[in-house]
Amino acid sequence: MRVLENEEKLDERSKKVLEELSKLPQDATIHKILSTKNLVILVAEGNIGRLIGKNGRNIKQVSEKTGCKIKVLQKTGVLDTVADLVYPARIISTSKLYLPEGEKRRIILSKEDKRKLRMKKEEVEKIVKDIYDKDIEIVFE
Numbered sequence: 001m002r003v004l005e006n007e008e009k010l011d012e013r014s015k016k017v018l019e020e021l022s023k024l025p026q027d028a029t030i031h032k033i034l035s036t037k038n039l040v041i042l043v044a045e046g047n048i049g050r051l052i053g054k055n056g057r058n059i060k061q062v063s064e065k066t067g068c069k070i071k072v073l074q075k076t077g078v079l080d081t082v083a084d085l086v087y088p089a090r091i092i093s094t095s096k097l098y099l100p101e102g103e104k105r106r107i108i109l110s111k112e113d114k115r116k117l118r119m120k121k122e123e124v125e126k127i128v129k130d131i132y133d134k135d136i137e138i139v140f141e
Helices: 012-022 048-052 054-066 078-086 111-116 121-132
Strands: 029-035 039-043 070-074 091-099 102-109 135-140
Touching: 012 029, 012 039, 012 054, 029 121, 039 048, 048 054, 048 070, 054 070, 070 078, 078 091, 078 102, 078 121, 078 135, 102 111, 111 135, 121 135
Parallel strands: 039 070, 102 135
Antiparallel strands: 029 039, 091 102
16 A cells, blocks of 8 residues: 555554555555545545445445544546545535635535435535645635
């Protein structure tokens, strides 16, 4: 298991998960591990299936052993990443905001989908900032 970014800065929970992942027979390249309320693992393109395992077996096993909720993402783009993080809620529209401090993308979700979120919108916004260095704002309409 190779971690390309931030391995030296991992917290204890992330190190524990990485240690358990390294025991798996499948090898995958991990770009980054982000520790928020959930643990988000960003993998290289084409590695997501190897890491998750058949029927999610690998991630379930590691999650049970470590007590961490784990979300595995493939770095594809801001909107795809947000769609993965907010699933099963749906993005209904997006817009770019041009502010004095820089550009921000507003992502609009349906009010009805708010209860479907598996993590807080602030956590999603932080994850996107950490991965892409882009500011987003999630709103419900």
